[in-house]
Amino acid sequence: MSPTIAITGAQLVDESGTREADVLIADGRIVDVGSGLAGDINVAANGQVVAPGFVDLHAHLREPGDEEAETIETGARGAALGGYTAVVAMPNTSPAIDSAAVVAQVIELAAAANLCDVHPSAAITIGRAGEQLAPMAELVRLGVRIFTDDGAGVQNERIMRSALEYAGSLSHLADGAPIVLAQHCEIESLSRGGLMHEGAWSSRLGMPGQPAEAEELMIMRDIALARLTGGRVHFQHVSTAGGVAMVRAAKEAGLPVSAEATTHHFTLDHSVCASFDSVFKVHPPLRTAVDIVAIKDGLADGTIDAIATDHAPHTSHAKDATFADAPPGMLGLETAFALANTELDLPLEEIVALMSWRPARIAGIDTRHGRPIAAGEPANLVVLDPEATWTVRGSAMASRSANTPYEGRELRGAVRHTIYNGELVVQEGTATR
């Protein structure tokens, strides 16, 4: 039996609102919420916030295949340090997560790490090649709820239609939970060769660009396919003002779509690429100030359901290359809350909603994550200090890589403790295992 934990003096934030109370945790569950509580371990959290643990819909943990950049263990540790109790692992590993064997391997490695829940998403198509459907029913039986070819979108409309229809037939294998197709929206015939956003900076820097329309056209197409099939489409890392507007219209029309935005797409614009520093290379690319405003508006009005990280570790030797030759992607797990807290003009309750119960529902894991803070609920919690400031250092992160675009930046808002399955996996900002 693990020791009981009492968190005292904090503001509790969950879907029901905010109030001050102590929380007592035993055997993986919240056993009491009230005043004057004490446990084997007492965590004084006066002036701090207890919230349901965060859920990241979009993390690249690189294992199997690129363990030099990240492993499930190091990624899960970074997630815990970022306040996450669950992350959805992207399937663009090597080999891709497109078979029962690889799904089982990821689940096994995550259980061994025991730092947060790692839910493998699986590829929509075999090898993410966009041609033949992955064995979806078999993978849903193993617990997969999200399918995505992330890193690329499914280019062929007929395949995407078929995937939506087939996935829409599998809920009975998932206790009624919807099976979600998460789409990286990018029409490759328009974006091919593009290294950054196509705009004033790509023109000036002489770098091939990806027009916003490459994303917008696929969002438009998949909204149409969602209407045609009734299938659940989730739009990953929406980066364009046009994309936000289309998702808003689709939701107003009652279509079953959801969307996420990454922290980097509402904090950095394409002008940073002028340094040619490949740490700023990411897909979809960093866009314009106008797009940033649209994403913030989308987060504020509920058009965008979740803040995601698109955590994408790369070794320094892979990034020590020209902008053209370096792989796209940046770290996100350990900076996400602080960036949202620093940069978004939203109440803390809204930020927690965007990082906890809303993504938990999309991932179909809302029986364990994003729960109310109440007796009987699973103890997957985070303790936040919204006023603490700290300076980002890639080398200080748990990730095996250091490719953060925020190096040296001072942020406001820190994760103090993370409680996963009733145990302190992060205590005073330090991983305990």
Add this chain to the structure above:
Amino acid sequence: MIGGERHLLSMADLDRDDIEQLMSLTASFAEVGERSIPKVPALRGKTIAWLFYEDSTRTRLSFETAAKRLSADTMNFSVSSSSVNKGESLRDTVETITAMGVDGIVVRHRAAGAPSRVAEWVDASVINAGDGWHQHPTQSLLDLYTAREHLGDLDGKHVAIVGDIKHSRVARSNALAFATMGAQVTLVAPKTLLPTHFEGWPVNVTHNLDEVIDDLDICYLLRMQLERQADAVVPSLREFHTEFGLDVRRADRLGDALIMHPGPMNRGVEIAGEVADRPNAVITEQVANGVSVRMAVLFLLLGSGLDLVDGRRAAA
């Protein structure tokens, strides 16, 4: 030092005074080039490495000649026969070269920004010899020098840069270079051969060469890559020549205006074969001036600034 920088990466880093300084030093070195023994000891003991990741004949030979005339030692990192083909990263390659002890690295790369990346990693001075579609500052300097030899001060002069602007480092460099010297710059191309955005560019843009041809002091033609027609960028090279090429009829309308081209030319595509040989076509002069300009750049970046050139102290 040029403009307070120890590297030459982009024309955006140079102001008018920096360019004037380079032009006057270029004139001194042009005089050196006319001597029976065209060589000065200004960079004796300095080592310059050529790091050319992209084929280049004229730029490479021009830099090499400039370095030899300044008595520098050079080493050549030839990409086709090197560790690059064994998967070595750019950073490892650069650190290997600098470990041998070099004062300057001249970089040509197909990727925009490669010289900027190299400059972050080394103590040596880095000179951009052309990076992707981004910049080619020594080409711009030699073009300015050539133009000024014929036209004097470029203030108010009208320069058209014609052709494949989008994929051209020369166009991006020269638009800045000529505008910095006070010239009026017009870019001429169909939209498929133009960058998508011009905010902050000191240029006018037109799709109609005939609209500006009578008004020009310089008609600067860019090399048209022959593979562009396969990319649906132009219907055919013939149509490109008809609409945007400097044919005999348009060349006649130019009068005495200079015809310039960075080379290598596609005669019959961007420029009619016969036009390239007219007396107001200064294309081979551009090549000759390239050596003197590169001597000036190497000297300012790598010399102490106090070395004797032609018996007098050089401005540095």
